[in-house]
Amino acid sequence: MFSRRKSESTEFKVPELENVPEAGVGYHIDAWWWLVALVAGLIAILSITKPDPYWRIVLFVRDGIGVTILITIVSFVLMIFVGMLGGLGRLSTNKVIHLVTTFYVEIVRGIPLLVQLIWWYFAFPVIVRELGQATHISFLANYEANAILLAIFGFVFCYGAYMSEIFRAGIQSIPKGQMEAARSLGMSYFQAMRHVVLPQAIRVILPPVGNEFIALLKDSSLVSAVALADLTRRGREFMAANFDPLQVWTMIALLYLVMTLFSARIVNYVERRTKIER
Amino acid sequence: MLNGERRLKDNKDPIIQIKDIHKHFGKVHALRGVNLDIKRGEVVVIVGPSGSGKSTLLRCINRLEEYDSGKIVVDGILLHGAQNINMVRQEIGMVFQSFNLFAHLTVMDNLMLAQKIVRKRSPEEARKIAMDLLKKVGIPEKINAYPSQISGGQQQRVAIARALAMNPRIMLFDEPTSALDPEMIKEVLDVMMDLAKEGMTMVVVSHEMGFARAAAQRIIFMDEGQIIEEAPPEVLFTNPKQERTKRFLSKILDH
Numbered sequence A: 001m002f003s004r005r006k007s008e009s010t011e012f013k014v015p016e017l018e019n020v021p022e023a024g025v026g027y028h029i030d031a032w033w034w035l036v037a038l039v040a041g042l043i044a045i046l047s048i049t050k051p052d053p054y055w056r057i058v059l060f061v062r063d064g065i066g067v068t069i070l071i072t073i074v075s076f077v078l079m080i081f082v083g084m085l086g087g088l089g090r091l092s093t094n095k096v097i098h099l100v101t102t103f104y105v106e107i108v109r110g111i112p113l114l115v116q117l118i119w120w121y122f123a124f125p126v127i128v129r130e131l132g133q134a135t136h137i138s139f140l141a142n143y144e145a146n147a148i149l150l151a152i153f154g155f156v157f158c159y160g161a162y163m164s165e166i167f168r169a170g171i172q173s174i175p176k177g178q179m180e181a182a183r184s185l186g187m188s189y190f191q192a193m194r195h196v197v198l199p200q201a202i203r204v205i206l207p208p209v210g211n212e213f214i215a216l217l218k219d220s221s222l223v224s225a226v227a228l229a230d231l232t233r234r235g236r237e238f239m240a241a242n243f244d245p246l247q248v249w250t251m252i253a254l255l256y257l258v259m260t261l262f263s264a265r266i267v268n269y270v271e272r273r274t275k276i277e278r
Numbered sequence B: 001m002l003n004g005e006r007r008l009k010d011n012k013d014p015i016i017q018i019k020d021i022h023k024h025f026g027k028v029h030a031l032r033g034v035n036l037d038i039k040r041g042e043v044v045v046i047v048g049p050s051g052s053g054k055s056t057l058l059r060c061i062n063r064l065e066e067y068d069s070g071k072i073v074v075d076g077i078l079l080h081g082a083q084n085i086n087m088v089r090q091e092i093g094m095v096f097q098s099f100n101l102f103a104h105l106t107v108m109d110n111l112m113l114a115q116k117i118v119r120k121r122s123p124e125e126a127r128k129i130a131m132d133l134l135k136k137v138g139i140p141e142k143i144n145a146y147p148s149q150i151s152g153g154q155q156q157r158v159a160i161a162r163a164l165a166m167n168p169r170i171m172l173f174d175e176p177t178s179a180l181d182p183e184m185i186k187e188v189l190d191v192m193m194d195l196a197k198e199g200m201t202m203v204v205v206s207h208e209m210g211f212a213r214a215a216a217q218r219i220i221f222m223d224e225g226q227i228i229e230e231a232p233p234e235v236l237f238t239n240p241k242q243e244r245t246k247r248f249l250s251k252i253l254d255h
């Protein structure tokens, strides 16, 4: 490409090496995967050695696992967007936007998540129906609560507020000079955010966002209070029919545990892949 | 470097006109009625004590900072409202004391990013321009390094190249060498010197007197948000009129 002068060749080779990832499998698989394997193995051993009741429990709650994972993942993806917008809103110099987002964050953080979920499921449809009756829109007047949609909505609304704070802190952690340099090159605010600030903030944000995912996975068990057949709810149904609380709740706990431990490993892996030095 | 996309203007028109600029930070009156015209191709060095408003003035020129009253016209474009602000910023390159290279991008990508998304150049074209500029500032070997992997002097030269890649007509420098170790200052000043020789309009906040003497047509002395005195370097450094200028120069010249 171009000729290098000899005297300089040693000078630049050394730092370039830092960019090359270490070779070998060990780099990608951290030590704590064995814990995931251990819990997964325990579930397998219990199911094989004592299929009654353990394998029966697993089969019974299977669709509940699906609901739990579905709610968690869909809510998580949506709340990242809410968090990003909320974070930008909290940092906005526009007074109205700043006020609205701050108001939102403060309100949400002051109400227990369980109460919020119940409110969206039981109270919100009443508002919609009354609104429909007042405006004679029959589609609204006959609104029936959809448990999954409202649960996801409740999670996104609540976690979106926490996520906003994470994004705000992450964006604020990037030196102001980065934005200024981008702006001075003629980029718009959003171009600078998208191409310069957010890509760097993501790396700061990733650990707390990963924690939120795991917290959300666990909090999703709260939806059993709003008529959704998630993993916890299915466990309760099984117990009601079979009267063996010890086996059921041990198995349910193990199933949650294997999911959260697995998620933690994924989060850890992504974090290490995206690390940059400053 | 100078290209045909530039509009032809009467060359006697000042490229930057600053008229009675006032700027407050809360209660701090940072700029108190600054008037300054800068001609095309002129190199102006601004000196003054800490807190005198040098950075603020520079940042008002490309509107990183809003000002309270007065007006600034850059290349015939009045900086008013936000509509044409990005247009004007494309005409003005800025180099910061702390380099401000994009930490997540390689040297090459630092030079290419704004070319692609602001100037809408193809990656091939942007890469070629970047490569030429990196050769010009003397670091073509570092294209794949990240900012944290190169020295301060190299980072600042990359930052200059990044600004030049946008084909600015004006370059602003805010203490470009004051964060550098002494042995790296010269390599950055050399690049700036070359730029001055090529006829770039430059506004430089710096206390590098050697550079000021060799490159500047005019030295501006600022204090407490005002321009106290301005003169060619040989006049201002040897024969300042104002008492404040004398006191300031005695502090920075004899250390």
Ligand SMILES: Nc1ncnc2c1ncn2[C@@H]1O[C@H](COP(=O)(O)OP(=O)(O)OP(=O)(O)O)[C@@H](O)[C@H]1O
Binding pocket: B025, B028, B030, B048, B049, B050, B051, B052, B053, B054, B055, B056, B057
């Ligand atoms: N973002 C800001 N918020 C509040 N005050 C500020 C801000 N930026 C500058 N100031 C104040 O405005 C005045 C002028 O500051 P400015 O940075 O322009 O000075 P300067 O001449 O560049 O000084 P230095 O040589 O230390 O860089 C100072 O009193 C400073 O404290």
Ligand SMILES: [Mg+2]
Binding pocket: B054, B055, B056, B174, B175
């Ligand atoms: Mg300054």
